[in-house]
Amino acid sequence: MEIERKLLKRSSLERLVDMMRSDGNMIYAPQKKETQVVFDTIETFADMTEDYIVSNQSPKFVAFPKIEKILDFSISQEGIRQEGTQLAAFPPVVVLGCRPCDADGFDSLTAIFNWDYKDELYNERLKRTTLISISCAQKDDYCFCTSVKGHPGSTRGSDILLTRFDGGDYLAEIVTEKGKALTEKYAALFEADPGIEKDKFLAEVKPRFEVEGLVQKCMGMFEHPVWIEQSLRCIGCGACAYVCPTCACFDIQDEAAVSKGERIRCWDSCGFGLFTIHTSGHNPREVQSQRWRQRVLHKFSYMPERLGVIGCVGCGRCSRACPVDMNLSEHLINIAEV
Amino acid sequence: MADFEPKIVAFVCNWCTYAGADLTGTSRIKYAPNVKIIRFPCTGRIDFMLLLKAFANGADGVIVSGCHPNDCHYSTGNFHARRRWMVFRRLLEFTGIDSRRITWSWVSAAEGAKWAQLVNATVEEVRALGPYKAYHDLAGKATEKEVTHG
Amino acid sequence: MDELKQKAKELLEKQQVAVIIGYAEGTAGRTRAVFALKPEDSEKLIFDERCKQNLAVYLMKHEVKHLGRRGIVATIPVMRSILQVASEYQLTEADVHVLGITPEGKLIEFDGFKPMEHWLSGQDVGLSAGEKDELAKLDGMSMEEKWAYWKDELSRCIKCYACRAACPMCYCIRCFVESNRPQWIPIAANDLGSFEWHILRAMHLAGRCINCGECGRACPVDIPIHLLTFKGVMDVEADFGVTAGLDAGMESLLSSFKPNDKENFIR
Numbered sequence: 185m186e187i188e189r190k191l192l193k194r195s196s197l198e199r200l201v202d203m204m205r206s207d208g209n210m211i212y213a214p215q216k217k218e219t220q221v222v223f224d225t226i227e228t229f230a231d232m233t234e235d236y237i238v239s240n241q242s243p244k245f246v247a248f249p250k251i252e253k254i255l256d257f258s259i260s261q262e263g264i265r266q267e268g269t270q271l272a273a274f275p276p277v278v279v280l281g282c283r284p285c286d287a288d289g290f291d292s293l294t295a296i297f298n299w300d301y302k303d304e305l306y307n308e309r310l311k312r313t314t315l316i317s318i319s320c321a322q323k324d325d326y327c328f329c330t331s332v333k334g335h336p337g338s339t340r341g342s343d344i345l346l347t348r349f350d351g352g353d354y355l356a357e358i359v360t361e362k363g364k365a366l367t368e369k370y371a372a373l374f375e376a377d378p379g380i381e382k383d384k385f386l387a388e389v390k391p392r393f394e395v396e397g398l399v400q401k402c403m404g405m406f407e408h409p410v411w412i413e414q415s416l417r418c419i420g421c422g423a424c425a426y427v428c429p430t431c432a433c434f435d436i437q438d439e440a441a442v443s444k445g446e447r448i449r450c451w452d453s454c455g456f457g458l459f460t461i462h463t464s465g466h467n468p469r470e471v472q473s474q475r476w477r478q479r480v481l482h483k484f485s486y487m488p489e490r491l492g493v494i495g496c497v498g499c500g501r502c503s504r505a506c507p508v509d510m511n512l513s514e515h516l517i518n519i520a521e522v
Numbered sequence: 523m524a525d526f527e528p529k530i531v532a533f534v535c536n537w538c539t540y541a542g543a544d545l546t547g548t549s550r551i552k553y554a555p556n557v558k559i560i561r562f563p564c565t566g567r568i569d570f571m572l573l574l575k576a577f578a579n580g581a582d583g584v585i586v587s588g589c590h591p592n593d594c595h596y597s598t599g600n601f602h603a604r605r606r607w608m609v610f611r612r613l614l615e616f617t618g619i620d621s622r623r624i625t626w627s628w629v630s631a632a633e634g635a636k637w638a639q640l641v642n643a644t645v646e647e648v649r650a651l652g653p654y655k656a657y658h659d660l661a662g663k664a665t666e667k668e669v670t671h672g
Numbered sequence: 673m674d675e676l677k678q679k680a681k682e683l684l685e686k687q688q689v690a691v692i693i694g695y696a697e698g699t700a701g702r703t704r705a706v707f708a709l710k711p712e713d714s715e716k717l718i719f720d721e722r723c724k725q726n727l728a729v730y731l732m733k734h735e736v737k738h739l740g741r742r743g744i745v746a747t748i749p750v751m752r753s754i755l756q757v758a759s760e761y762q763l764t765e766a767d768v769h770v771l772g773i774t775p776e777g778k779l780i781e782f783d784g785f786k787p788m789e790h791w792l793s794g795q796d797v798g799l800s801a802g803e804k805d806e807l808a809k810l811d812g813m814s815m816e817e818k819w820a821y822w823k824d825e826l827s828r829c830i831k832c833y834a835c836r837a838a839c840p841m842c843y844c845i846r847c848f849v850e851s852n853r854p855q856w857i858p859i860a861a862n863d864l865g866s867f868e869w870h871i872l873r874a875m876h877l878a879g880r881c882i883n884c885g886e887c888g889r890a891c892p893v894d895i896p897i898h899l900l901t902f903k904g905v906m907d908v909e910a911d912f913g914v915t916a917g918l919d920a921g922m923e924s925l926l927s928s929f930k931p932n933d934k935e936n937f938i939r
Contacts, residue, residue: 617822
């Protein structure tokens with residue numbers, strides 16, 4: 185659909201939060217908690233912070249929680265009982281204040297969760313989620329969205345994109361049908377296009393590498409020594425994967441006691457040695473350099489090849505969270521150059 | 523609370539305390555039926571995490587008991603256990619886990635009466651503390667909160 | 673530190689070491705570990721007050737270990753880590769060449785572990801006043817307050833295991849938390865899973881933690897998990913007079929005992 189532009193005054197956004205909440209939506213927005221900016225539910229607009237570049241962790245959890253129940257089971261004399269997750273119990277969710285890169289991340293996740301098997305849980309959660317993003321007026325050294333087809337003002341993936349302009353009011357770009365339905369529901373709050381020049385209010389993020397060329401190059405780099413050189417300082421934790429808005433790996437576990445339990449899926453990371461270990465004890469990715477290669481190639485070679493999307497949105501979270509300063513964009517530039 | 527019956531799990535060694543508890547029975551000494559005894563080869567084998575597993579699975583109190591120092595069937599298992607308990611107990615206190623709910627003891631194979639008295643005392647102490655709701659809640663359904671993303 | 677660069681270059685030229693593990697300039701004002709494999713790589717080496725990472729973690733890393741003899745830029749926590757893992761038979765004098773850095777920032781070299789132990793015995797290796805204050809604050813809380821505090825802090829845990837990965841003492845190829853036949857500690861980062869994991873980690877570091885604080889610095893969600901093992905540092909010092917990482921010949925705290933270990937709670 186064609187993008188519609190409207191004015192959403194700051195006072196109207198405050199009211200919008202109240203109204204969406206009283207209509208039963210859970211509203212997640214970035215909040216300052218001690219040293220971090222985290223997405224958590226808000227009661228009023230005042231609970232939210234607008235002073236952040238990106239949140240420490242991505243908002244992917246609204247559709248892909250860190251732990252999710254797949255089914256309950258119990259064993260009794262009558263037999264085995266199984267009960268799947270009640271999809272209808274998923275609450276309607278609004279994510280307010282995610283960044284264009286975060287919204288982009290959901291497109292990557294959707295591609296993965298619908299590659300061959302259509303993942304019910306993810307799709308159902310996403311279906312009930314409305315993304316009201318806020319474009320970026322700030323950036324830092326870790327941001328590189330423009331190198332991976334993103335932009336501080338990109339509308340891709342968002343249902344509505346807000347851009348704050350002079351005086352604190354917002355330009356609202358209505359991107360999807362879901363976004364449109366929301367503006368129609370709360371029509372009184374949305375006013376005529378303010379006619380501002382959006383780009384004036386966006387951060388400038390300079391591209392660092394040319395991604396199409398990188399993707400092409402990655403395809404022939406499986407045996408390259410660069411993976412070992414780059415990953416010597418990687419300590420093999422999963423911080424990068426867990427803060428990443430596109431990492432989708434999970435581990436299925438049965439948590440059971442005697443006669444009942446639940447099957448759950450938990451976030452996992454290809455950076456862990458245990459990720460690929462076989463029952464025999466053989467591990468096809470025995471050392472960290474192989475795991476690092478997997479992480480980079482999965483995002484920049486396998487996903488573009490199989491799913492037609494790049495598995496990275498340039499948010500830079502992995503590099504900010506990394507305890508040993510594995511800086512992804514720096515490594516990508518290095519890969520493009522070797 | 524009046525009809526609260528504490529669930530107590532006892533981790534005991536095979537050679538002293540288990541035999542001691544046996545003696546309690548053969549001596550026809552009555553004691554509180556709240557205790558479920560789990561027999562181990564030695565206190566040295568009682569992993570600290572088992573105690574927490576007991577709480578996670580619904581226990582309100584725990585007893586850990588073995589041979590008196592110098593009486594270990596394997597010579598030194600209880601000495602090793604004692605060190606571990608000392609470290610573990612401090613850690614429990616630091617993290618706010620209720621260490622009053624764990625009774626540590628040496629009960630020999632000849633101390634049937636001591637075993638009865640130990641169990642009775644533990645049951646009464648834990649009864650006074652009430653159910654260990656804090657830990658049971660922690661161990662509630664793994665994903666309860668996550669249905670709404672926590 | 674020209675002296676450090678010069679020394680590193682020399683060691684690499686004379687092939688006395690296969691690699692020098694040190695610090696280099698990183699991104700956004702951070703520093704990072706660097707692995708100097710060729711003499712000219714030693715130009716990258718820096719040292720200043722930002723260089724906090726405990727580099728000893730790399731000594732046991734598969735790919736680094738297999739390079740050969742390792743030279744390492746070592747602050748006091750790194751030296752202590754080396755002695756601690758040496759006491760656990762993970763490292764010998766032949767494996768490592770220590771380029772020590774004194775608290776004043778001076779280069780100091782040791783001919784083997786003994787002189788390093790001797791030098792360390794004259795250094796202040798305890799917790800800082802700030803760290804002691806943090807512990808005292810928690811110690812002063814009631815049981816309910818402590819429980820609420822840790823429950824809240826640990827609720828942020830995502831089980832990325834950065835705390836484990838960053839710790840030189842966590843060198844096990846297969847960690848206890850990965851024992852999955854049956855699953856011993858829940859994989860899920862739920863309340864119970866996180867609690868059990870952090871208790872287990874703290875217990876496994878009792879008498880081994882050298883209070884470098886790397887676990888806390890590594891945590892991407894800023895949980896002060898280092899306090900759990902720091903508490904152990906204070907406790908084992910008080911109860912057993914043991915300080916980790918000062919003696920490569922030290923007996924492991926929890927696989928040894930004294931018949932007169934003093935407690936006051938066993939009935």
